[in-house]
Every structure is written in structure tokens, then in C-alpha cells.
Amino acid sequence: MNTPRATVSKLLPFSCVDGPGNRLVLFLQGCNFACLTCHNPHTMALCTHCGDCIPACPTGALELRAGRVEFDPALCTQCDDCLRACPINANPMVREMSLPEVLDVLRENLPFLDGITVSGGEATTQLKFLVALFAAVKYAPDLAHLSCLVDSNGYLGPGGWARLLPVVDGVMLDIKALDAETHRRLTGQDNARVLDSARLLHAAGKLQEIRFLVIPGVTDTEAEIVALTEFLHELDPAPRLRLNAFQAHGVRPPAAVWPTASRDGMEAVAQRLSDLGVMRIETPTVYL
Template sequence: MPDSKASISKIINFSCVDGPGSRLVIFLQGCNYNCLNCHNPQTIDLCDNCGDCISSCPAQALSWADDSASNNNIANTVVWDADLCTQCDTCLQVCPKQSTPKTYHYSVAEMLQLIRKNSLFINGITVSGGEATLQLNFIKSLFEAVKTAPDLQHLTCMVDSNGSLSETGWQKLMPFIDGAMIDLKAWQQATHLWITGRDHHRVFRSLALLAAEHKLYEVRLLHIPGKTDFEGEIEALADYLQQLPAAVRIKLNAFQNHGVTTEAKNWNSCTEQDINRLAAQLTDRGVKSLFLPAVYI
């Protein structure tokens, strides 16, 4: 079990929307996409410990790490005290990198402790992000530990990913995961590039690989009316989705603009009507197991 710690932006004890049943969700800090529509942009970049946020904190929850500590490396590290923090988010506004000093650092052993504390209440664990697979060693070690612990191995282990992980990367995870939820952010390469800053070649490879291994739990389509190209490319999209194994869930998500900091702030939110229209077009073309949002907020 590696000693290195994962950088984590948030942990949710009880989620109903991140895989089957009740789930403990670990949001890992850092993402290799730079989506225009990202509503948690502070989770994209890692903190570089510039310290600009320290003086801005009204609750004195941010400070430099104690110099007297034996490890010299941490002298220049920004430390966040979660107990003192009032979540006013002033630090996020101050940060020149649009990152956050508010991250937790967990070793696999520490995370297992937290999972054990909650194990009565959950059906499994989901790693999300940011992009969880950027911290591949951590999630692999965590899931391996869960799957080999007699008291935890009944928990399902799921990955929520943008699909950018390489095939070798997936192969490392494959023995320890029960499934993955993959975002397909646009159909056309150009659209994908415009929205995320990355091409989607690897996304399709990830989808194919996971489907072949029976580990593709869900494909997620974030619908941004007038921006994403699902409606324009409906024939090709429907054709593709139908070729996936029947068990794969097709989840339609509705874009909402809160938290967004780019031009996408001014894009229209996706309404129930928009989703229903897209769903109807997919259904008409034979796409099954569609799942629509429970809420539009």
C-alpha cells in the first residue's frame, strides 16, 4: 500500500446519483480537461502553494505549514483547517490559478478507515473528480484494498471519468472495478475540442474497452441546447448507442450554468423540455435504457 496521499476536493457520504444504490463518493482534485461548462473550475488545477489566499481568509483557516516540522518540504505548503473554515469561498476568488487551497489529503489506509465507518450505509464507492484517473495509483490501490478486505469486498467500486485514460491505465484498474460511468461530452471531434480543450479519440477507445469487458455501467451525455451536437448528430449518435451492450445505461444530464466562470455562464440552462426532446429523438431511433435527470437545479 503506497504511503503517498491523494489530493481530494470533497467526500460525500451519501449520494444517490453516482452509481447503483447509496454511494460514498470521493472527488479527486485535478482535471486534464478544461471544459467551458465546468461548474467546479477550482477542481481543475492543483494548488501551487503561492500563499496568496492566506491573508484573505476571514476565519484564519489558512496558514503556512509549521516550519518546525521535520520535513523541510512542507514549510512552503499552504495548510487548510477544515474545522475553522466557514466555506465563504473568499480564497477561491483570490486564487490566481482558479484553484483551491481547500483540499484533503488521504492515504489509502486513511480512506479505508473512512469507508469502514460508513460501510453499513453504502452499496459502494465511487471515485469522481476532477478527473479521478489522474491519480491512478491511488484509486487502483484503494480499490484493490477494498476488494481484498473481507469486511469491504461486497462494496462495488465505480469510476466516474471523462474517458481520457489510456488503455494501459484501464487495464490496471480493470480487475478491481465493478463499473465505470463515462462522459461523452460531444459527438464531433471539433465540438469536443471546443468544449473540453481535448480531442475525444481516447473517450471512444475507453468506451469500447469497458464495453468489451462488461464494465461500462453508464454513458453520460451532458446536453447543452444549441452547444452540444447530440441533436444535430442524432442518427450517428443513436446508431452508436444502440451498438453498446444492452445493460449499459444511457444517462442524459441537463446543463445548468451556476458555478460556471467562462462564456458558458451566459448559455441557456437545459430544461426538462430540452431533455425530453432529446430523449424522444433517441427513443424513436431505438435507444433503450435511457435515464433522465431526477431534478433540474
């Protein structure tokens, strides 16, 4: 039987912003959305080994071998020039990690960890690995105390959630917009499956929080705020709502020239939601 493997864009051994406590965070490569506001656009696509990134690398950390782009981390200076050169939003610096390799990293850092969060890209596009990883954590006596969370765009269907729910402790779900057309413009996909996922996860007791990106002039409108409120009231008791402030730093055109969300603007959105009866709201503590 083959050991499940993951295509990993980045691994953070410690993070305190990707769920409660100190967490190991695994960013998987590949996404089924194409969000205009993505701060990690290089996690969207899988490398096609076209080689366009190789001339952009100033240190020779990339080369084409037998038709594949090979990456030497020892020569890399993390300048990210290769990411900017990629024509399809891929990452030539990804690494393939087996399930035992990820578990080894967990164990190396175990004294400092409260859990593991898998993000992306979109974590559920590598569902087989995700389920195997969380199951391994749950059934390993030395790891079973760790909580297993997923940061997701919610596009996974009911069959996929049925496989994941028995081994996941919670899902942090992004809702990009309540209006279907706005959501489609921002992500390239409709939001019906996202909202259905929120309902399913809430009913299963696995909806850790809903995350909503406040984009000035796009998702901070009265219509969006009212629609978000109505949807949250549908989920009884309402989950925690985390408001994230859009920042243009790191995003690509056309969103790169959009206005950033200000502290005053975020507080106004939070106050309007509160006035409409939304109780559990978290806003950023730091603004770029």
C-alpha cells in the same frame, strides 16, 4: 514500501446520486480536461502555493508557512471565497489521505453503504491510488461486498484501463460531444480516446453507463443526436444513457451565460433519441 496517498478535494460519506444505492464518494483533485461547463472548476488544478487565496479568506483559515498554503478546517466557514480567488482553478482546502485513512472512513460508515465511487476532477489522474484502493476493498473480507465505481471522462489510455479493470466493478463515462471539434472546444481535448475507452469498457463488461451533457445550441443538435445514436448502436447491447441538463449555476465564463437546458428541451432530445432506437435513457427528475 510507501503507502499510496491521494489528494482529495472532497469526501461525501453518503450519496445516492453517484451510482446505485448509498455510496461513499471520493472526489480527487486534478483533471486532464478543462471543461467550460464544469460545475466544480476548483477541482481541475493542483495548488501551486502562490498565496493569492489567503487575502480572500475572511476567517484566517489559510496561511503561508514555509512556502506552502496551509488550511485550518476549524476556522473555515465554507464560504468558498478562496476558490473564487484562485487564478488556476485549484483548491487550497484539499487534504492528503492515505489508503488506510480512506479505508477507515469506509469502515466507520459501512452499515449504511452499498459501495464507493471515486470521482473528481478526474479520478484516473491518480491511478496508482485508485487501483490500490479498489484492490484493498476487494480483498478485505469486511469490505468485499461493496461495489467499486469510477466516474471518468474516459481520457485514460488502454494501459491504464488494463491496470484498473481487474478491481473496478463499473465506470460511469462522460461523453461531452461526439463531434471532435466541439469536444475540443468544450474540454480542451480531442474525443478519440474517450470513444475508444467506451468501446474498451463495453467489451470488458465494465461500462456502467454513458453520461451526455445536453447544452442548448451545442450538443442538442440533430447532428450530435444522430452521432450519439450511431455510437450507442455500435455498442451492442447498448449501455444505459444518462442525459444531464446543462445548468449555468456554478460554472465560469464563458459558459456562465449560456442558456440552461429546460425540461421541454431535455424531453425533446430524449424523444428524438428514442425515435432513433435508443432504448435505455434516463433524464433528470429535478431542474434548477
